[in-house]
Amino acid sequence: MAGGTLRPSVDFTDCAVAPGGWLWVRPGQIHRYVLDDLARARGTIVIWQPGFVLADPPFDQAPLLPTGPHARAAGLALRHLAHEYADLGSLPLDAHIQALRLLLSVLLLRLAHARPDPVSSAPADDTFRRYSAALERDFRTSHRVADYAAALGYSARTLTRATLAATGSTAKQYLDARVLLEAKRLLVHTDATAAEVSRTLGFREPSDFAKFFRTRDGRTPLEFRALARGQGRPTAGPRLSRAASPAPPCGG
Structure with a gap:
């Protein structure tokens, strides 16, 4: 997050992402956002296909707020990744894709080791x-x-x-x-x-x-x-109406 605060719900768990914070959302997770937050928040969404990189984030998915050297390193990694993503024409396509893989891996590794909790930051065996x-x-x-x-x-x-x-x-x-x-x-x-x-x-x-x-x-x-579904106590009847579609994806 570059500015503003997001208060998303990810798989029915409410959280808050402050300026400078990061939130990891995995494929298949249901996530929703407060509309007023989306109007005011500024940040970068990083989306990639499964298997694009080998580096994994920690399994603890609570919002992360890096500080000190970790915050500076993560910010630099994100800026470098964004620059390479936009600079499509200066390298052959295969080299461009490989550069994106490596830069994304660096960003994920930085974030994986920015959390102070040793259980969260330990790589899964x-x-x-x-x-x-x-x-x-x-x-x-x-x-x-x-x-x-x-x-x-x-x-x-x-x-x-x-x-x-x-x-x-x-x-x-x-x-x-x-x-x-x-x-x-x-x-x-x-x-x-x-x-x-x-x-x-x-x-x-x-x-x-x-x-x-x-x-x-x-x-x-x-x-x-x-x-x-915001319907208070359940009422009698065979089924309830369909819930609204989840909000668009979010990331980094």
Whole structure:
């Protein structure tokens, strides 16, 4: 952010991005913004296709406000990246693309090491990366850490140690949070009933899904849907109307 303050909601979590701050939004995340903020805020959005660079940001996605040398280095990396992006004609296309990859990697590495929290800034190891990828693929069919451990050739304890180091959560907490997030996305951004969401996410019975949701969110699925859509308490009826489309993407 170069000026103003953004107060976005990313996957139902409200946050604030102050001047000089950065916010990472991953593909597939739902994000919304306050319209008045967008009218006043100034900043740079950096968007790229998955796989364009190898460098990864930390898994902790809270807004980041670099200070001191980290702020100066991140600002310089962003300016250099923006300059290279605009200077399309002075290099052959392949060289131009490679320069963008390298400069973007520098920016991401700078931001990854600008957060003081050692859990946030620690690079995720291969064990966690494999678990995260398997979970993203199979969380709709398996809700047990033991299943992922067996498939990947690790013990459940090993997965928990790796997940704690990368995210600060246990392997089970990380798995449950992903299932809960998908449930919230489906409840707010589709017209699926709670029973349909339950089946989509691999629960044997709608009652199991309702218990899972209420234990972790404190509300029933329909209570959450009604409040998230600004409709107050849920009312009787087969389905609720479709939610508004999410706001356009944001980045750096």
